[in-house]
Amino acid sequence: MTAMLPPGSTIGILGGGQLGRMSALAAAALGYRCHIYAPEDNSPGMQVAAARTVAPYTDAAALARFAAAVDVVTFEFENVPAATLDALAPLVPCRPGVAALRIGQDRIAEKRFFEQAGIPVGPWRAVHSLEDLQAGIAELGLPAVLKTTRMGYDGRGQAVLRRPEEAAEAFERLAPHPLILEAFIPFAKEVSAIAARGVDGTVVTFDAVENRHAHHILDLTFAPALVAESVAHQARAHVAALATALELVGVLALEMFLLPDGTLLANEMAPRPHNSGHWTMDACRHGQFELHMRAVAGLPLPEPGRHADSVMKNLVGPESFAAWPRLAAAPDVALHLYGKAEARPGRKLGHATRLLPCGTLANTSEPDLLAPL
Ligand SMILES: Nc1ncnc2c1ncn2[C@@H]1O[C@H](COP(=O)(O)OP(=O)(O)OP(=O)(O)O)[C@@H](O)[C@H]1O
Ligand SMILES: [Mg+2]
Structure with a gap:
């Protein structure tokens, strides 16, 4: 039995973006404090955290002080230098560890890792x-x-x-x-799946979802993906196998291409909560941020327990963000805004998730599904 971090403990998060913000909110619900470390002040994560360090990822003295102030460290930004985790690891548990970060930072290492784990790639x-x-x-x-x-x-x-x-x-x-x-993969759909793996090796997975991009940025996630049951099962099995092969502690997302014949090819992974998992916050009993914080804190990992179908819409750039008053008024829509200081074009500023009774996604036209979003 691994030690569970007691309530009141502090989780250190490298990175101050929306993923850190939503992780910190989930951690707070479990009684933890979060300490955000990022180079930019007043970042979305820092606005909701109990403590902050504003310093470069290469500042050895600041990293040592951070390590002394927290009980465990995770990251929400996959381009944190691997050397930063190398510096922290002797001082404080890092979950996930540097191996997952390193592989996820390098597309060639990632492809080789998929192949070794028996996951098909293009x-x-x-x-x-x-x-x-x-x-x-x-x-x-x-x-x-x-x-x-x-x-x-x-x-x-x-x-x-x-x-x-x-x-x-x-x-x-x-x-x-x-x-x-x-x-170039002539995919029928883009699919992703998310797994959470605990300190004791338990793995739970969320339903596979379908993702649509606009201007190369995630625009919509349909959860669950409307694919054959065997495909959905395979997508979850792939991400679970990767989490185990990585000996990851935390959440892992795997983006895949679905070919017309039902084959899934791995595209890329992210060893952290993922934009294609934001729907889980509202459509599951235990969302990806909660499961990430549970894993990092050594808590048990319950099954996510999806209780609704959902469509997640990203609010990217000022025009999309301007819809917030309408979204705030829409029934069965959960609105999440990230507190970003500048609403620059192409920036992810929030998201809205429409919740529907289980089973309705398959029986509703896309225009009807998207109408309130
Ligand atoms: N080999 C490919 N064949 C066809 N389409 C591709 C291929 N690689 C990437 N794409 C398209 O480009 C998108 C972005 O690619 P990828 O996920 O590799 O990059 P990224 O910059 O890390 O994106 P993100 O951070 O949004 O996940 C994919 O989701 C897919 O739509
Ligand atoms: Mg991608």
Whole structure:
């Protein structure tokens, strides 16, 4: 039996964004305090946390003080330098550990890890040089997607190559190298699934969901995904297998492509709560942020207990955010706003989840589902 952190303990969170904010709110409901460490002051997470450190991720003295002030550390931002967790790990338990962070930061390591864990992926090649890229295009064909291996998010650091002449320019533009070339996957749907794994190795999973993107940013999540039962089961099995292979403690999301023949190919993972899991806050008895905080604190992990169908809409940029008064008035819509100081275009400023009785998603037209959102 692993020690459960007693109420009143402090959970340290690296990163001050909305994922840290919603984690801190879930932790507070369980009686914990959160201490947010981030380079930017007044971040969404800090606004709801009991304590804050505003310092660079590379500040050794600030990290040591942070470690001394908290009982356990997690991260909500996957581009926290691995060296930051390396510095903290000897001082305080880090959940998940640096191995999951490192793999999730590098698309090549991630692809290899999927393959080792027996999770199918699409064809890919590491690209260290223009010659590698040309050879890769010859092997994988076009169209193909060239991506940075590090620091990409919301579709940044990617180029879809449609003609051989586009290769050189994209290779020069995308940095840092190496890059990764992926065959373009003609998916029928994009699906993701989330697992939570506890200190004792227990794994629970949420229902698989369908994701739609707009301008390379997640726009909508339909939960549950309307896919064959075998596909939904496979998606959950894949993410559970990965969480176990990583020996992860916390929450893990896996984004997948569903092919027309029912095959699932892993695209990328995130060893943290995920935007495609925001619906769980309102449509499950135990949402992803609660399960993440439970795992980090060594608490038991209950089954999520989904009690509603749902559609989650991201509020991205000022125009989308402007709908908040209407969303606040809509029945059966849960509104979450992140307290971001600046409503810049392309920024995730909040989300709204429409809740429906279980089973209605499959029997309702999409325009009707989306009407209140
Ligand atoms: N190989 C591919 N074939 C077809 N579409 C792709 C491929 N890779 C990426 N895409 C499309 O681009 C989107 C973003 O890609 P990916 O998830 O790899 O990048 P990201 O920048 O990390 O995005 P995010 O942070 O939003 O998850 C995918 O969800 C998918 O719609
Ligand atoms: Mg993605």
